[in-house]
Amino acid sequence: MSDARRRPPSSTDVAALAGVSQKTVSRVLNGEPYVSEEVRERVLAAARELGYRRNTAARALHLGRFHRIGVASIGSSLYGPSSLLVALERQAREIGYAFAVAYAGEGAGVMSAVESLLAQGVDAIVVSDPIDGSQELRIDADVPVLSFRPIPGPRVVVTGVSGVEAGRQATEHLLGLGHASVWHVAGPHRWPAARDRARGWREALAAAGAPEPPAQEGDWSPASGYAAGRVLAADPRVTAVFAANDDMAIGVLRALAEAGRAVPEEVSVVGMDDIPAAAYLSPPLTTIRQDFEAIARHGLALLAAEIERSPGEPALGDLPAHLVVRRSTAPPAKP
Amino acid sequence: MSDARRRPPSSTDVAALAGVSQKTVSRVLNGEPYVSEEVRERVLAAARELGYRRNTAARALHLGRFHRIGVASIGSSLYGPSSLLVALERQAREIGYAFAVAYAGEGAGVMSAVESLLAQGVDAIVVSDPIDGSQELRIDADVPVLSFRPIPGPRVVVTGVSGVEAGRQATEHLLGLGHASVWHVAGPHRWPAARDRARGWREALAAAGAPEPPAQEGDWSPASGYAAGRVLAADPRVTAVFAANDDMAIGVLRALAEAGRAVPEEVSVVGMDDIPAAAYLSPPLTTIRQDFEAIARHGLALLAAEIERSPGEPALGDLPAHLVVRRSTAPPAKP
């Protein structure tokens, strides 16, 4: 209504309107004690009337805290990372933190995203997947960092995700079905998540005394899965494949279909992520599902504890992953 | 190295170390003129030595600007929204803005996300898809808002996205192939994007004088596409389907496969989004691809102009969408 709408109302304006001191407004807004009910009402009414909103910059300046968590995420619309992002935001808001995101572009690497977060002011940083272009990632800032992999740095807290466990589960499922060995289409080696899944696969193979075929390396994309799939389809010994994500599994499925190798009759395929489409592929894909909500909840709890410098519960072991069996896996054909 | 590392270094600390006034430090850091080269060097060296970083809270307090853009996004890992998010972040950083995200959960709706952004302090808000639980969305805040749909509010800038155009292109492609009509699996009616695509479909049908079959409404998920697909598969008149996104198209494909209706021989299917997996489905999916980079670039340019209150270029028409023809579409079978 007023035409002098250039500067948003301050707590001083609210105080003036309510006929109290500015400090009293502050007390009311922060729910501090020692304010009479009547004054409280008046202040609240004045604030509402003015459309008052706390100035977070002033607050942050004084407190030295931003109440903001920054996430350095992989700049992609991959299902895993974006699901994790959603879960992290929900949890952050839940525990009273705003949420900033910086994507690590292909070239730039994670460090540039971290720099950008630090520059804008955050109380803590989550490194969603600590890959970096070339050199070893290391975060020297004085803010707590949550990583899902051990990385060097003064205030890094780590929580386990289920990569290794997931790789193991997928492989054991296939081995349990009677396959002599399991082939692997891995994610890019630069990604810790990819290395974890491959490790789980390798460990399960070793534990079962199965031979370890060479892994194909993809880049998470269906196209790369397709390329790997063509190689595997041409090899008659291949009867079971574990792809490190569902997108690559889709490519594998396609290559197998084109080569006339029936799934699951001739070749079984397991993916990972349980993307919404997984249940509707031809055939519906057996896959591994991670609990991103649980990961986010636990990770941010750890981080919040570190921000407050409270004791901080010890890191848990790996967070759960579940095998979802559908129709892309079956026992091998009897020769 | 010092053990008194509780308060991060301020520009005063830098000034003391460099032996200049605090204001000079400010000048150097902001690249203002009238600083001798020698002093500039000294200040920069001191800043580096101390690991100095500008306190954005103090800066924002003084400037009354946060240099931060907030995005209220749909809390989901849907390919479209998350691709847009990535593009928006890249552009925001490009033009010097930090990036905050708040997801609108299923229940809460967009307004709660907007509130959360306003509370943390942003210079502008992007409403990625202005759906709201029940009531009409309306943003009364005094910050500029970028929306891809006209919504009421004092400082809303709008840019077109290609929903209508995309729906039209998909439908025309199918009609051009010789199909008598085109069935539609729409997104949730609450979503403007879904309504746009349906409108494009409807308009193209009308323009060609083709009958308009009832649309099936899905929720973007493969599961809902599958449900719609079962209905369509049972109707022998259906020879061409346009699904409002690729995920639902996947469900349609699955339903068709289970019903023994060959794609594209008996039924043609077009999706929308061009998810990475689209080219590797069985059959590879004809779809519509949006240029999210262009949308983000143009939208944020508009928004930045409004933040600066500069004239602001007029909104363009719809941004481009491209038909990507693959193997899921073909002329109808000759009866």
Added chain:
DNA sequence: GTGAAAGCGCTAACAC
């Protein structure tokens, strides 16, 4: 119960 005064780290006048 409430108010006055100081100061967080920065930038914008305005001197020198």
Added chain:
DNA sequence: GTGTTAGCGCTTTCAC
């Protein structure tokens, strides 16, 4: 070219 001063809006002592 460089320094001084004031003040952004809030919270924190400390009076009253």
